[in-house]
Amino acid sequence: MLVLPLIVVFVFSFGARGPAGGYAPGFSLENFMNLGARWAAFKNTMVLAPVGTLACAVIAYPLAYFLALRVSAKRRTLLLILVIVPFWTSILIRSYAWIFILGGKGIPALIAWMGFGSIQLINTPFAVLVGIVYGYLPLMVFPIYVSLEQLDKRLLEASADLGCPPGRTFLSVTLPLSMPGVATGSMLVFILLMGEFLIPAMLGGGKVFFVGNALVDLFLQSRNWAFGSAVAVALVLIMLVTVTAYMRATRRWAGGRADVSLM
Amino acid sequence: MKSNPTEADLPIAELRKASKHFGGVVAADDLDLTIRRGEFLSFLGPSGCGKTTALRMLAGFETPSHGDVLLDGKRVNDLPPHRRPVNMVFQHYALFPHLTVADNIAYGLRQLRPKLPAADIAKAVDHTLETVRLPGFGKRRIWEMSGGQQQRVALARAIINQPKLLLLDEPMAALDKKLRRDMQIELQSLQRSLGITFVLVTHDQEEALSMSDRICIMRSGRIVQVGSPRDLYDRPKNRYVADFVGKSNFFSGTVDSVSSTTCRISTATGQMFSGISTQSLTAGQAATASLRPEQISLTRQSGHGVKVRIVALIFLGEHTEYLVRHDTLGDFLVLVPRQSEASEGRFDLGADAYATWADGAALILADD
Ligand SMILES: Nc1ncnc2c1ncn2[C@@H]1O[C@H](COP(=O)(O)OP(=O)(O)OP(=O)(O)O)[C@@H](O)[C@H]1O
Ligand SMILES: [Mg+2]
Numbered sequence: 001m002l003v004l005p006l007i008v009v010f011v012f013s014f015g016a017r018g019p020a021g022g023y024a025p026g027f028s029l030e031n032f033m034n035l036g037a038r039w040a041a042f043k044n045t046m047v048l049a050p051v052g053t054l055a056c057a058v059i060a061y062p063l064a065y066f067l068a069l070r071v072s073a074k075r076r077t078l079l080l081i082l083v084i085v086p087f088w089t090s091i092l093i094r095s096y097a098w099i100f101i102l103g104g105k106g107i108p109a110l111i112a113w114m115g116f117g118s119i120q121l122i123n124t125p126f127a128v129l130v131g132i133v134y135g136y137l138p139l140m141v142f143p144i145y146v147s148l149e150q151l152d153k154r155l156l157e158a159s160a161d162l163g164c165p166p167g168r169t170f171l172s173v174t175l176p177l178s179m180p181g182v183a184t185g186s187m188l189v190f191i192l193l194m195g196e197f198l199i200p201a202m203l204g205g206g207k208v209f210f211v212g213n214a215l216v217d218l219f220l221q222s223r224n225w226a227f228g229s230a231v232a233v234a235l236v237l238i239m240l241v242t243v244t245a246y247m248r249a250t251r252r253w254a255g256g257r258a259d260v261s262l263m
Numbered sequence: 264m265k266s267n268p269t270e271a272d273l274p275i276a277e278l279r280k281a282s283k284h285f286g287g288v289v290a291a292d293d294l295d296l297t298i299r300r301g302e303f304l305s306f307l308g309p310s311g312c313g314k315t316t317a318l319r320m321l322a323g324f325e326t327p328s329h330g331d332v333l334l335d336g337k338r339v340n341d342l343p344p345h346r347r348p349v350n351m352v353f354q355h356y357a358l359f360p361h362l363t364v365a366d367n368i369a370y371g372l373r374q375l376r377p378k379l380p381a382a383d384i385a386k387a388v389d390h391t392l393e394t395v396r397l398p399g400f401g402k403r404r405i406w407e408m409s410g411g412q413q414q415r416v417a418l419a420r421a422i423i424n425q426p427k428l429l430l431l432d433e434p435m436a437a438l439d440k441k442l443r444r445d446m447q448i449e450l451q452s453l454q455r456s457l458g459i460t461f462v463l464v465t466h467d468q469e470e471a472l473s474m475s476d477r478i479c480i481m482r483s484g485r486i487v488q489v490g491s492p493r494d495l496y497d498r499p500k501n502r503y504v505a506d507f508v509g510k511s512n513f514f515s516g517t518v519d520s521v522s523s524t525t526c527r528i529s530t531a532t533g534q535m536f537s538g539i540s541t542q543s544l545t546a547g548q549a550a551t552a553s554l555r556p557e558q559i560s561l562t563r564q565s566g567h568g569v570k571v572r573i574v575a576l577i578f579l580g581e582h583t584e585y586l587v588r589h590d591t592l593g594d595f596l597v598l599v600p601r602q603s604e605a606s607e608g609r610f611d612l613g614a615d616a617y618a619t620w621a622d623g624a625a626l627i628l629a630d631d
Contacts, residue, residue, distance in 0.1 A: 154353055158357040162370050163424070
């Protein structure tokens with residue numbers, strides 16, 4: 001059941017566009033040859049998904065660290081809930097908020113008022129990146145939080161006992177032992193970002209297209225299912241390759257440790 | 264050997280009226296203790312009596328709420344753990360799971376500044392692995408090691424730094440009995456050969472008795488008595504210590520008379536015990552007579568001692584331990600050596616016998 005839609009998409013990708021849109025059977029590689037027409041969407045996705053994942057990880061780590069190791073147990077629950085609360089409202093509504101903040105009357109207006117000239121924020125890759133980080137941050141915070149929470153605190157004492165100052169202990173004990181959390185979070189966010197279309201549509205204003213937007217367009221507007229399928233197949237292949245490479249790398253990094261699962 | 268006699272005579276570490284409060288809990292209460300250079304000292308006491316807290320104050324993980332911690336004569340209350348010349352073997356070892364055995368052991372040396380050459384570190388690690396009898400295990404991962412081997416790695420990781428003080432928090436609690444016995448012997452000989460001062464926490468009295476130069480007996484956050492194993496066995500300060508160190512029979516009563524050399528008490532039913540006391544007692548005060556099982560003997564000849572019945576016996580090879588029952592004194596233990604069994608014969612379960620002890624053999628103890 002899980003792979004059936006995939007098979008359908010795979011078969012469609014070799015077909016042609018029907019006369020009134022949709023799908024007409026056939027077998028040609030033409031769709032794949034034409035992928036270049038959607039190069040911008042692929043490029044944006046391939047750049048912004050990894051960069052967004054990285055930005056999420058960089059921002060989420062200190063947050064998770066603070067929650068797991070620096071806050072009393074009582075306040076921790078409250079703060080964790082605060083991290084989840086944004087999830088209770090739809091990403092659509094939250095994106096509108098960002099449209100306002102980054103739009104002409106938001107931050108750019110403030111900057112202009114302070115006399116730093118005019119800048120364009122909304123409808124740029126930067127706006128999309130902000131939206132991505134904002135939307136996916138909780139997804140990154142939680143796995144990192146869990147791995148830091150489960151970290152055996154006696155190891156930190158052992159490190160101090162052996163003459164290691166706190167900063168160096170963070171680098172040589174805390175960070176390596178919480179890497180599984182970072183890896184899990186990154187994987188989750190990366191995979192979801194590769195399929196993202198809402199945030200680029202809203203904050204990219206039709207200028208920053210993702211593959212996801214291309215798919216929406218091809219399936220729902222142009223109704224060229226065959227070409228859409230080819231785009232989807234290409235995306236799945238790219239994901240397969242990157243995710244496999246990523247898992248290999250993290251596994252090698254962990255040195256085959258039995259007690260660490262990196263998904 | 265003593266290049267600097269004043270330093271060598273100085274105690275290596277001291278607790279001075281050191282207390283630690285956790286909220287309302289007093290984990291350590293006014294601890295006064297001098298740790299001598301090169302000795303093997305044990306903290307002995309039941310669970311929750313503050314042994315770990317005392318150790319953690321020495322290591323620097325806890326700052327005393329009151330009082331002082333001294334290392335080498337210097338007050339170190341505010342010196343963080345990474346700056347103290349002290350190393351600890353943690354109760355569950357706390358080995359770094361992401362590092363190999365060799366990297367775990369090298370961890371302390373790698374923290375030194377200026378950095379040591381890698382070749383020197385590798386040599387020291389190999390040497391230490393040999394000391395703890397794990398040669399060639401350096402490349403292994405921690406989870407590939409058995410419990411006993413992990414314990415040795417933890418030990419190696421600490422001693423490679425040649426600390427002034429090595430703290431061991433129940434290092435053998437997780438080992439089985441046979442392995443524990445081996446490790447005890449090894450630890451003791453290691454302490455002698457390294458010349459490092461060892462402070463061991465344990466709640467196993469046999470372990471403390473067999474390994475330590477001195478034992479510090481603790482009870483609910485306080486130090487009850489400090490002394491050599493023999494001191495504590497022969498001259499326990501009170502009933503608590505006598506009960507904790509070795510086996511003993513206790514008979515409570517009131518003090519009849521006190522002289523300069525002996526003290527005499529009688530139980531409610533009129534049985535008399537006499538012997539020396541380790542605290543000053545006054546007539547009429549409640550006190551307890553303590554008799555070690557080996558101080559009591561059994562005979563079949565009536566007219567000697569008190570009449571008892573054998574209710575249980577355990578054959579221990581060299582000795583047989585009898586649990587005997589007396590009408591008014593209750594049950595107590597008697598340890599009969601093999602050669603006296605040869606003259607008296609064996610006593611069977613349910614048989615009658617007479618229990619005797621030398622006049623003045625008992626220890627008369629205050630209850631606290
Ligand atoms: N961090 C802490 N916070 C609150 N209470 C604590 C803390 N550490 C210890 N205690 C309390 O202090 C008392 C002494 O604890 P400690 O760990 O020193 O006992 P222990 O003698 O080592 O016991 P065990 O043999 O079980 O290890 C206990 O009542 C314990 O509950
Ligand atoms: Mg303890």
